[in-house]
Amino acid sequence: MARVAKAVATFLCVVMAGVALAQDTARYRVDVTFNWTAADDLDAHWSRLIAFAHSSRYSLFRDGETASSGLALVATNGRVSVLEAELAEGRRRGRVGEHVVLPGVASPGAFSFELMLDETLSRVSFATMLAPSPDWFSGASGVQLRAEDIWRDQVTVVLWPWDAGADSGPNYTGPNVETQPRQSVRLLTHPDFLTADGLAPIGQASFTRLP
Template sequence: MGTLRSAAAWGGAPWALLLATLGCSAGQPLGGEPMCTAQPPAKYSITFTGKWSQASFPKQYPMFRPPAQWSSLLAHSPDYSLWRKGQYVSNGLRDFAERGEAWALMREMQAAGEKLQSVHGVFSGPAVPSGTGQTSAEFEAHSRHSLVSFVVRIVPSPDWFVGVNSLDLCDGGRWREQVAVDLHPYDAGTDSGFTFSSPKFATVPQDTVTEITASSPSHPANSFYYPRLKSLPPIATVTLAQLPHGPRAFPPAPGLGRGGNEVADSLPAPETPLDCEVSLWSSWGLCAGPCGQPGAKSRTRYVRARPANHGAPCPALEEEAPCVPDNCV
């Protein structure tokens, strides 16, 4: 198993972290040999690219304290599951998804490697200090440890992350040359906040991991709620590419197997239109006008979110209606 670094080695900021592990091959035939027979081991680079821009995600985009940024962690094996859609996260992953604290999760991975022999190695690289940008690292994959899963914490957020589950770099007897994955946000199910900067509000009882979409959660206050969209644009991508080492790899196989993620395209994400959002109307004001003659009353509302990227403009913020004064002397 690779070396697990101490908590002090990650620096003072909770988002200064990118660490990863390799897991065991997913299945074994009756003979006991791993399904992956690719030889020799393959060396890979992993590149995480943040696409969390104000143009793509204009609603409540975090600008300050802290601004939009990424904190990354990767790991997998079939015995030790880092995360899985529809299942509960571990205590360690909860701490990481909510607060960026990785020590408990590091201990969980270390225990899995020592007890289950299911975590092969750990590697790290610099984090991304903004919503857009890249970070990368290198690692070696073996035929018995060819699966990679990872989570990347969205900062700031209640408990949101992006990631991939059970990405197999091996295709039978050959290594994949390159795999690219579009990433979309997930909710860890441990905090009930709706916005990037929501105060801590624990989910009791704890919920399972769910995907965040343009319409779910359906509450208008949700930071990812874009009812005009059928689906959210990718908020990030990850690319794993085999480095020159040993025999030339075969071309990448289509799809990503059990991981359930689709291959990312190379086109930039389009701008996301954000419609103007206004408050509810206030109560009607007093009827103004000469006694015994027709008058007028008014009510107002205010802008909650200004339109962006050619979204629907704001409607009128003041409305008048005829009335007759009823308190004349």
């Protein structure tokens, strides 16, 4: 009888450990949709999109802060290699998890990808350049998908146009004019994005927890 009780207890421990493990990790599908259309340029497109999971100790961008070299290069010419190197350093410090890079798409257009998260790397960020602009980009920074130890089933965020502060080109198709010293990241209030009601969002991202 004692052996049976011990076996049952062991089985329950294994089951509970499996439940805890399942709760500590989650996989999400992220669907990104951009609806912006250039009025006079048929070549409007979004560069490669780079996305990754990370902790609260890593930030891709914040309004009023200076862009990293990696983000600045994504925003000015769509290059992701330097940002990938920054993510590798963040991963070494335990602040960054899985990352993906997707091919660019026309605008309007859409991206879709999946990421695995865990209880310490429970945020998602991504960025893509609006090309061929000076340094305009869009994305999301630090979307929290775990609250009070519970994974959120569905999260939707609005996407805005941003200026990386690295290029002072006057308009969407204008020449590149490197900004020195580099300015801070800020919402893009260029006339191309303003309406009678003010700055308009240019898309949205939906985060869906997978079974």
